[in-house]
Structures are given as C-alpha cells and as structure tokens.
Amino acid sequence: MTMTNETMAAPEGRGEAGTGTLGKAIAVLEAVVTADGPQRFTDILARSGQPRGTLHRLLSHLVEEGLLIQRRDLSYEPGLRLLTLAYRSWSTNRFRDVAEPHLQRLHELTGETVHLGILRETEIVYVDKVESRQTVRMSSQIGKASPAYCTGIGKAALSLLGQPELEHLLARTEFHPFTSHTHRSAATLLAEVEEIRRDGHAFDREEHEAEIRCVAAPIAIPGSELAAGISVTGPAYRVSMEQLVAWATPVREAARAIAEEAAIRLGPGRSGP
Amino acid sequence: MTMTNETMAAPEGRGEAGTGTLGKAIAVLEAVVTADGPQRFTDILARSGQPRGTLHRLLSHLVEEGLLIQRRDLSYEPGLRLLTLAYRSWSTNRFRDVAEPHLQRLHELTGETVHLGILRETEIVYVDKVESRQTVRMSSQIGKASPAYCTGIGKAALSLLGQPELEHLLARTEFHPFTSHTHRSAATLLAEVEEIRRDGHAFDREEHEAEIRCVAAPIAIPGSELAAGISVTGPAYRVSMEQLVAWATPVREAARAIAEEAAIRLGPGRSGP
DNA sequence: ATAGTAGTTCCATTATTCGGAACTTGATTT
DNA sequence: AAATCAAGTTCCGAATAATGGAACTACTAT
Secondary structure, three states: OOOOOOOOOOOOOOOOOOOHHHHHHHHHOOOOOOOOOOHHHHHHHHHHOOOOOHHHHHHHHHHHHEEEEOOOOOOOOEOOHHHHHHHHHHHHHHOOOHHHHHHHHHHHHHHHHEEEEEOOOOOEEEEEOOOOOOOOOOOOOOOOOEEEEHHHHHHHHHHHHHHHHHHHHHHOOOOOOOOOOOOOHHHHHHHHHHHHHHHOOEEEEOOOOEEEEEEEEEEOOOOOOOEEEEEEEEEOOOOOHHHHHHHHHHHHHHHHHHHHHHHHHHHOOOOOO | OOOOOOOOOOOOOOOOOOOOHHHHHHHHHHHHHHOOOOOOOHHHHHHHHHOHHHHHHHHHHHOOOOEEEOOOOOOOOOOOHHHHHHHHHHHHHHHHHHHHHHHHHHHHHHEEEEEEEEEEEEEEEEEEEEEOOOOOOOOOOOEEEEHHHHHHHHHHHHOOOOOOHHHHHHHHOOOOOOOOOOOOOOOHHHHHHHHHHHHHEEEEEEOOOOOOOEEEEEOOOOOOOOOOEEEEEEOOOOOOOOHHHHHHHHHHHHHHHHHHHHHHOOOOOOOOO
16 A cells, blocks of 8 residues: 555655755665665665666765665665764764663663653654663664654653644644554544643553553753653553553653753753743 | 864865765765764864855755754754664664574673674674673664774674775774774784684784773675674673683684575575575 | 854856666576 | 567766855844
C-alpha cells in the first residue's frame, strides 16, 4: 500500500522532494538508509522517483561525501559519515546532558526504563535512555522515531503545542492502529490532550505496543521551539496502571527540574526575556 | 592554533570544500556539529569561510531539512534528522549484526570491553561495543572516530591495505603525540604494520590513552572495500601485556569467524568469486 | 545622536543541475 | 554465435538554482 501506485510516473516514487538540490540529495540518502539492505541503482530509481541521469549524479556525490558507500556489486549502503556526524551532535547536546542525571534518578526510583524524547514533526525521537537491564541491543533506540500520537512522550509533547499548531500537525498524522487501544482519529486524541494539559502528565495504555505501558511528562526546551518529554516505561505484567499513577508525580517533578535547570544552563540566548 | 590564521580571507576557514553544492552544505553542517555549543551566524562564517550570502542560504536549507535547528537567539544547533538517519543506518547494518554475537562471546571470555570498528580515511569509527560494566555514558562511543595510527583496531585495519594505499594514507595522517608511547611518524608505524601483517593481530600499548591497552585483529568486510577490526580493551592495572598476548588467539579467531560468516551472509554481491 | 556589530535581503551573473537519449557492459535466450 | 534484454553509465544543450558582493535593517553600546 506504500507504493502500489501505477501508470503515472509522476515524481512521487516516495520521499517528498525537499529544498532544492540539498533536499533531493537528502531524500535519496534517506531512501537508501531507510531500506533494509543494500540498494541497487534500479531499486533507488524506483523508490526516489528521480530521473536516471539526475539520480546517478546525486548518488556519486553522496558517495564522494562518505554518506553512502558503494559495494563491489555496485549496490549502495549507508556510509560511516552519518554515524560520526550523529555521534558528534549527540555527544554535544546540552539538553540531553542536563537531563541525564534526572533520568538516572527516575530510574533508581522506579527500576524501570526511562526515556528522553523530542518532538520532530509528527514523531518523537528518542534522545536518551536509561535501561532497566542491559537489554540485548545496547544503545539501540537512541535516534529511533516513533509516532507521537500513540506514545507517552509524544502525547505529552503534543500537549505543549498551541491549538492551531496541534490541529495542523494531527491533520498530517496517519492514525495507524498498532493495538486495540491505539487512538483511531484526531478527535479522541484531542480530548485526551485536554486532560494531559490539565494533569501535566500523559499515559501510554498499551497504545503503541501491546503489554507496554508508560507515564510521561512534557518539557518545553528553553531557547528552542522544541517540545520534549520524559517517561517511565514498563511491561504491563509488572507495572499496573495504579503504579503508573503513583509515578506520575515524580515524573512531573523530574520534568520540571530539567526544564528549570535547562533554563539556567542553556536558556536565555544572550538577552533576557 | 586552530584558526589563528590572519589577514588573508582565503576560503580556508576550515572544512575543505567538497563535491560542489552538496559538499559545501555538508561542510557547513559539519562545522556546526563539530563545534561545542550553539553557533551564531558569525561563528560559522569564520569556521566555514563561505561568503555571507551563500552561507546564509546554505544554513536556511539545512534548517528546512531538519539537519540544523535555529534557536530563538538565532544560533544554530544540530537537528534531530541526523540522529534518526544514523539510527536507521546503524540498525540495518548487516555487518554489525553478523559480528554482534561474536563480540558478546569475546566479552564473556575476557570480561573486558569489546569493540567493533571500521576504517574511514585515516580514522577508525566505532560501530559496536560490548561494555564490561554499565559505564557512565550509555551507548556513547558508537559513531566516535579515533585516529587509526594509535589504536589497536586502527592499526589492525591498516595492515589490510596494500602498501601504496597505506603509505598514501599515512602521508595524510597527522601524528599527534597523545602519550609517550604514541607513534611519532610513519616510519615506526610502517615497521609495526609489517609485524601485524605477520602476526595477524595488533596491540595498543597505551598509545592513544595512558593506562589503556588493547589487542585487536583485522577483518576485511566481504563485498565492500572496507577494512574493519575488533578489539578487547582494558585498563593497564588490570590487564597485563601477557594477558593481552594470551587473548590474541581468541581475538584472531573471532575475527576470522566474523569474516567467514559475513562472506556467506552478505558476501558475493550476485556473482560467484 | 553616532558608530559599530550581527543578521538579512537583493539581484545580475555564472556555474550546476537537469534529464532525455544514446551508449556500454554483461548476462540470458533463441 | 547472434540476438535480446537488463542494468548501469555517459553526454550535452537547456533550464534552473547557486553565487556572492553590496546595500539594507535591527540592535547595542558609546
């Protein structure tokens, strides 16, 4: 259903163009990075909808920049440059740095996994994590993007937006029914956001993954326009809704503490209010 | 010493141009991402050496693409798009996937930290890691780049290159004296690479960081031109050189096993040999 | 008021990109 | 062995987007 479109060879293979030349290049990069394995020229041609000549040039530029690697069988894979750039940007992120000890503390209190996430478009991106046990994949999850409308941090972050912004964003959201508890439309979600605004915290009642629950609280990142949030997540068999309700207060307090500390350490750009 | 250059406003502020338009954009992106904190327009102007008009357009394109974020005080920070792209490229990396259980096994055998790294230009990039204990920063290190000439994996990977390639690469390497054991020039390193080729393993004798040692073995990634390696690392007070020598065999064997399994699972692009 | 600094916009020029079509290269079929 | 097909690469005139010096605006400090 993602690309069963036919006949019309309109420039719609997938990724929406973007800002001129750079936009095209990044769209092609994303097409390769998003795919499962190495992609041959023809695969990318189909996924990106670019004309042959253009695509060929874009790919060779991306390879020259180290953003892609070309294998011996001519197929393309993500290059290492991306990983290095991301590492640098992650390790110098001051907001994450401010939040870290608070996440740690929440983890010690609850014994469950704690996340820090930031809203980007209709998704929330996980930026840090303190795990309950060394779960199989280390470091996994960081950089992962999940839909905002069905995750605790996502809904908490949405509650920070102004109503017009929020509605515009939900209009662009596709409501995929992950579980039987997942919101089916903007209507019910909008009602819940009202509650979240009032309570100062949000729950994920197995909306994204069955058997997984969380409590989250929003954080407005000082100095940016960004909406973020933190959450405590656990498996349903171990963490009851009552337990989550009890944890809501410490989660809210941690969020407030992070916002406060961030306001001081990275807050007012140069001038005051 | 990084930018005390004067008078001549030559296009040399820092990052070397790159491939046309995309190259410039990525160079600017890197300038921001590499910096410590948020960068104001003027800071980037100095670091990138681009003309004002050009830089301004480049930056706004990068912001539109989500690769940079502009704060309220107008300064620029790395955006979240980079993290998401890197996460996708990391989590679908088949070579890492093949190597992972072998790293785990090496960790169980030695009790020390195990790394997987890939050579990129004159640096090795850490792609996976199994830690001895939950060291402060989680997931840290992944995506980090260290000089090849003074790290175990780096030197192991170098030993896979042909002599002309190796020499060309070392010509571009700057030999920074991190510790008293760090190679000071290509000459001594070339001699050591000979040994590494013969032995099949490399040591880091506190060459990058004082009090840190490791044994490493090289892996040629099948299907790519890439040179990689794995290592076991530990603090000098706990891990003697004798201990490292004893671990050399299992490390070499793990490397061989990874190479073999990789050759089957991601090896011959489409045709045979 | 005045000078200075930081960021933004303008626009004629120029260099890049664009993309259809022709051209290799290598495998598969008749 | 010739013919067909598929995949990737190269070409080049036309179109477009990038270029960058200079003028402009908004603040701040003097």
